[in-house]
Amino acid sequence: MGRRIIGGREFDFARQVAVMAIVNRTPDSFHDQGSTFALEKALERVKQAAADGADWIDIGGVPFAPGPEVSVAEEIERVLPVVTAARDLAVVSVDTFRPEVAREVIAAGAGVINDTSGLRDPAMADTVAGTGAQLVITHSLAAPRTLWPSPQYRDVTAEVGAFLRSRVELALSRGVRPDQIIIDPGHDLNKNTLHTLEITRRLDELAAIGYPLLAAVSNKDFIGETLDAAQHDRLTGTLAAVVFCIVRGARIVRVHDVAATVDAVRMTEAMLGWRPPAYTRHNI
Template sequence: MVTPRLRHPVRRIGDRDIDFSRRLAVMAIVNRTPDSFYDRGATFALEAAVASGRAAFEAGADVVDVGGVKFAPGPPVPVAEEIDRVVPVVRALAPFGPVSVDTFQPEVARAAIDAGAAVINDTTGVHDPRIADVVADSDATLVVAHSLAAPRTQLPLPHYDDVVAEVRDFLEHRVAVAREHGVPAERIIVDPGHDLNKNTRHSLELTRRLGEFADIGLPMLVALSNKDFIGEALGRDRDQRLHGSLAAAVFCATQGARMVRVHNVRETVDALRMVEAILGWREPAYLLHNMRSEGNE
């Protein structure tokens, strides 16, 4: 078990205080895109996206992450269109819990925060430092993820001499950029970016050596859910990766990850709450087994 040395373990995210020294948080995914990797547009309609987000909160999600543009390469989505996709969902879900918006556009981040978003999840690692300016001028949390290519472009045959060392150096540098632009350390979370400009061997090594990020001092999010490295490791199609995703989530939790971004909320919540119970961070929901005297049985 790796215990991260967090400088600011207790975080205020939206209306919730989360103590990452004793809590494994779940970030649910809602894709308001017509071509998303996992659900293939199932939550593109506004009503479907809102219903999915509300169901995620009811299933135990700590944060719901709304995305209006997928990470994979493709034609640019106009900023105004991305705002139209995410802002109505943020407004609808914010009364039920903390909402995150997955974007690399400063204008989208501003509109989302104004609508009630508590987290900006930048999978391009503050590629545009103006996004840090926007977050700094708010109470929102910034997720800084590792990826190398320009937004929505391909990085063919990615190469790393030491993927863990290079990802760590990138994250420390981009966190420094965010702090220079006014985002305090107590409002930053890092993400090593599984599969983002990485092949399966890279993502497996990141997972295996995740404990080497433990002394970075910031809570770590891992976005593993149903990703290609799980499918390729197991030989499973996109809709058959739940068990591999749960195994990866639990392993990462034991190696210092404190938030997991997932599609399958209820199953992941149960897995991580069980880890918390084993570690003594959470009391059992009830006690019945072998808790009665013989005369009462």
């Protein structure tokens, strides 16, 4: 799980955490509520995320949650110009479950395909195989844009782990290299708050699968329900979750509030002995 070249940049996940900024070109995303749906606003957010220290920028054209149908052509039209604008500023990730979209954005310079469906369409693995792109494999029960009320698990962490292992095997069987794979337990995706708190508490068991682990915890409902915090009052809870996930093995964190998260992540890296201080004057 050590060094990888991703989007032309080197990352050492043995001692480094990548901060992934979220930029959604959607009118119905759960947190930003369409604030970056307009192309001009999306491009502004990309520039700000890079200035705030984002290592990766994750661009989405279709939310996971249920909503109106978005055609493949429309999704490509939404994300492609943002990919082009972001590719020289940070590693570009595209949040998509469609192989057709993945093919276009990889050709345009995307270094990561973030498949929140967990390879529900195995052709996604075929699309990524043989390229330089990374593939994020995420746990969920339902297909994207589909309701799954009251999800049930006997042992949520064990079941998420089994799913991720099986999907990794599928990807490998279709030619995806081990050094292209990233796993994501899918915080809150078809999980209630108690489920998500448990997989977070036991995240080290999922990190032990052996691939870099992405934690997408930013402003999610498990934080809101735990703290009784409204949607836009969850930053402190998000930062606590980010730090806890890193200590438990996460190596990529996907967030809305980039500047605050970068500070929390870099401080955590320093406390873990991975990063020297920016300077030392105190009692020197």
